[in-house]
Amino acid sequence: MNPRDLPQARPLLVVDDDRKLCGLIRDYLAPHGWQVDMRHTGTEGLEAARSGKFEAVLLDVMMPGMDGFEVLRELRKSSTVPVLMLTAMGEEADRIVGLELGADDYLPKTFSSRELLARLRAVTRRSVSPPAGDDAIAKDLVAGELVLNEGCHVATLAGEALELTALEFAILATLLKSKGRVKTRESLLEEVSDRRFDVFDRSIDVHVSQLRRKLGDDPKQPRFIHTIRGVGYKLMDEGAGS
Known part of the structure; x- marks a missing residue:
């Protein structure tokens, strides 16, 4: 086979001070079409992530010096690259903070290789525009x-572009396609991240909260995204009421 006929490897940035884990991630993902670039400090990781060369960033929370939260906070000032956070097992607070800062999804550090691959495919699938053509x-x-x-x-909102992460864009598109109808939390999570809903999983609620902030939507008197208590969310035309 001509080398030029082979699919191009997809660039992934891994930012983690655990060099052994980085190497394991690289060795697992390489046969699946990923080219892994590694950085072992938050400062180096932020500089690399800002380059715009990567399809996604796998970012550890706990690092000496500049931690993952600070990296993400600074990165989101200029980039919407999909970010998958690595969190300590059972640390829900870390997951919520990461999502609020603009992470697309998270993985506990006890992740399986298959789960990592599935989450990467999900967050990047939502960020790739279709090819040109009809x-x-x-x-x-x-x-x-x-x-x-x-x-x-x-x-866009009132003609102004909205800076949305891949998952925020996917949630908004899903709600718009079902305008006027309720979308459950379960269906939203499964559609946008390809994983099952857990009753303790607050990720959809955090993403919707971030969407509301960017839309200037007051949850008590929403213009667009209405909460259906105990069920999910419904998107309405501005001023259409609930």
Whole structure:
């Protein structure tokens, strides 16, 4: 086979001070089409992540000096690259903080290799625009001044571009496609991250909270995203009520 016919490896940045773990991740992902670049300090990781060369970033929370939270906080000022956080087992607080800072998803440090691959595929699938051509010409999804086009991977509010992470974009698209109808937390999580809902999993609620902040939506008097208590969420046209 001509080397030029082989699929190009997908660039992934792993930021973790555990060099052995980084090596294990690299060795596992390489046969699955990932080219892993490693950084072992938060400062070096942030600089590399800002380069725009990577499809995703796998970011450890606990690092000496600049920790993963600070890296993510600074990164989100200029980049929406998908970020998968590595958290200590059972540390729900770490997961929530990471999601609130703009992480797309998280993995406990006890992750299996299959789970890592599945989560990577999920967060990157949502961030890749379709190829040019007729299939890329998607119909706008509209709710009042909110407009989203999946083909161009662009969302605007009153003509201003919204800086959304891949998962936020996917959640908003899913809600817009079901405008006026309730989407359960279970269905939202399964559709946007390809994993099952756990009753203790607050990730969807955190992502929706971040979406509301970016939409300028007051949860007590929402213009767009309405909470259906105990069930999930419903998106309405601005001013349409619940």
